[in-house]
Amino acid sequence: MNQRNDAHIAETAEQIGQSAAADLGARPKDQMRRTVAPKIEAAVAQREALVAELTSEPVLGVPAEVAQEDPNRVTITRVRNHPHTVAYLKNANANLKLIGYTEHGRRHAGLVGHIAANVLRRLGFPAREIELAEIAGYLHDIGNCINREQHGQSGALLAKDIMFDLGMPIDEVILVMGAVGNHEEERGHAVSTIAAAIILADKSDVHRSRVQNADPTTFDIHDRVNYAATRSFLRVDSNGERRMTLELTIDTEMASVMDYFEIFLSRMVMCRRAAEFLGARFGLHINEVAVL
Numbered sequence: 001m002n003q004r005n006d007a008h009i010a011e012t013a014e015q016i017g018q019s020a021a022a023d024l025g026a027r028p029k030d031q032m033r034r035t036v037a038p039k040i041e042a043a044v045a046q047r048e049a050l051v052a053e054l055t056s057e058p059v060l061g062v063p064a065e066v067a068q069e070d071p072n073r074v075t076i077t078r079v080r081n082h083p084h085t086v087a088y089l090k091n092a093n094a095n096l097k098l099i100g101y102t103e104h105g106r107r108h109a110g111l112v113g114h115i116a117a118n119v120l121r122r123l124g125f126p127a128r129e130i131e132l133a134e135i136a137g138y139l140h141d142i143g144n145c146i147n148r149e150q151h152g153q154s155g156a157l158l159a160k161d162i163m164f165d166l167g168m169p170i171d172e173v174i175l176v177m178g179a180v181g182n183h184e185e186e187r188g189h190a191v192s193t194i195a196a197a198i199i200l201a202d203k204s205d206v207h208r209s210r211v212q213n214a215d216p217t218t219f220d221i222h223d224r225v226n227y228a229a230t231r232s233f234l235r236v237d238s239n240g241e242r243r244m245t246l247e248l249t250i251d252t253e254m255a256s257v258m259d260y261f262e263i264f265l266s267r268m269v270m271c272r273r274a275a276e277f278l279g280a281r282f283g284l285h286i287n288e289v290a291v292l
Contacts (some may be wrong), residue, residue, distance in 0.1 A: 018129060029217045036216040043208045045229075072276065074168040077133045084162050085139065086228050092144035092151075098273075099148070101212040104141045113137030115201035115234055116194070119244065122236035123278055124192055132172060133197045136179035140198055143180075151190060156181035185270045190277035200282075203267040204234040204246050206260075220256075221263055228255035232275040242280035246271070250286055257286055 079085055093105030117134035139162070143155025156177040163173045179195040183186035183202050190196035206229045213223050231249035246268075249258065261268075268284060272292070275282035284292035 004043060008218075019097035024283065030057065031247060033216060037214070039059060039208070040166055040214055040216070040227075043211060072167070073128075073131075073133070074163060074166045074172070076131060078137060079135050080167055082162050082166065084165075085141045087140070088142035088158055089147045092142055093178065096144055096148065097212045100220065101148070103212050104144055108205055108210065109138045109141060111199065112201040113204055119197045119200055119234070119278070120193060120237055120239045123232055123242060123280065124238065129193055131257060132261060133179070133180070133194045135277070136176045136198050137201055140180045140183050140202060150184075150187075152181045152184045155192075176235045185266045188270070189275040196274040196277040200234065200244065200271050201226050202266070203271050204232060206232045206248060206264070220265040221259055223259050224255040225250075225263060228252070236280075243283065243287055244280055248287070252287075257291070260286065 019148075053159045069182055083207050089105055089109055090256075093103060096104045102106045113134040114137070117130045117211045120133050130277040136159075139159040140155060141151065142158050143151030143153065145158075159180050160173055160177055163176060168176075175194055178191050179198045182191050182195045183198045185203075188195075188199065206226055208230055211219075211223050211227045213219060215229070219227065229248055230251055231247070233247045233249055234244060236244045248260075250257065264266055268282075274284040282292070283290060
C-alpha cells in the first residue's frame with residue numbers, strides 16, 4: 001500500500017491554483033490586446049499618412065513679395081531636408097520610444113510647425129514670422145537625440161548649427177533658438193511671438209496616433225491619455241475677440257478627464273500665458289464641454 005504524501009499533494013494543488021489564476025489573469029489582457037490592436041494599427045497608419053502630408057509643403061504659400069524680396073532666405077523645405085535635421089529627428093524619436101515616450105519624430109515635428117505657423121497666420125502676424133514659426137516648430141524636439149532632460153536647450157544649439165549652415169541671418173537664428181529653447185513647461189517662457197506659437201502648438205498635440213506602445217496592457221498614464229484622445233484641434237478665432245480653443249475628444253473608457261489634467265495642467269497654464277503674449281485668450285473644451 002502506497003503511503004500518501006500530503007506535502008506533495010499540497011504543492012501540486014498550489015501549482016495548479018497558481019497556473020489557473022495566471023490563466024484567468026491573462027485572459028482579460030489578451031482580450032484587451034485583441035480589442036485595441038486594430039485601433040493601434042489604424043493609428044499608426046494615420047501617423048504615417050500625416051507624416052507624408054505634413055512634410056510635403058509649407059503650411060501656406062509665401063506671399064510673392066516676400067519671395068521676391070529675399071529669394072535666398074532659409075525656408076522650411078530647406079530645413080526639413082537638411083541631413084542633420086533628418087538624423088536628429090530620427091534618433092530623437094528612437095531614444096524616446098526606447099524609454100517609453102510617445103512619438104516625437106517627423107509627425108509631431110511637422111504638426112507642431114504647421115500649427116504654430118497657422119496660429120500666427122490667423123492672428124495676422126508678418127509672413128516671415130510665420131515661416132520662422134514653422135521652422136522652429138519642426139526643430140523644437142531635436143535635442144531629444146541627446147537627452148530628454150533639458151532637450152529644449154540642447155535642441156536650440158543643434159538648430160543653430162543647421163541654420164548657420166544654411167546661411168540664415170543671426171537675428172533670425174536667435175529667434176528660432178529662443179523658441180526651441182523655451183518650449184518646455186519646466187523652464188520655458190513665451191519670449192517672442194514665435195516662442196508663444198511653438199508652446200501652443202506643442203502642447204496641443206494630444207492624439208491617439210502619438211502612441212508608440214503596441215501593448216495596451218502596459219500603457220502608462222501618458223499612453224492612456226494620448227490613446228484616449230481621438231481628436232485634437234486648436235481653433236484660432238481672429239474675428240472680434242482674439243481667442244484660441246483647444247478642442248479635444250476623449251474616450252473616457254480609456255482615460256478620464258482627471259487623468260488628462262493630472263499630466264497636462266501645467267501645460268495648459270503655459271498655453272494660457274502664451275496666448276496672452278499674442279494678445280489672445282486661451283480655452284479648453286473636452287467632449288464639447290468648456291473646462292477652461
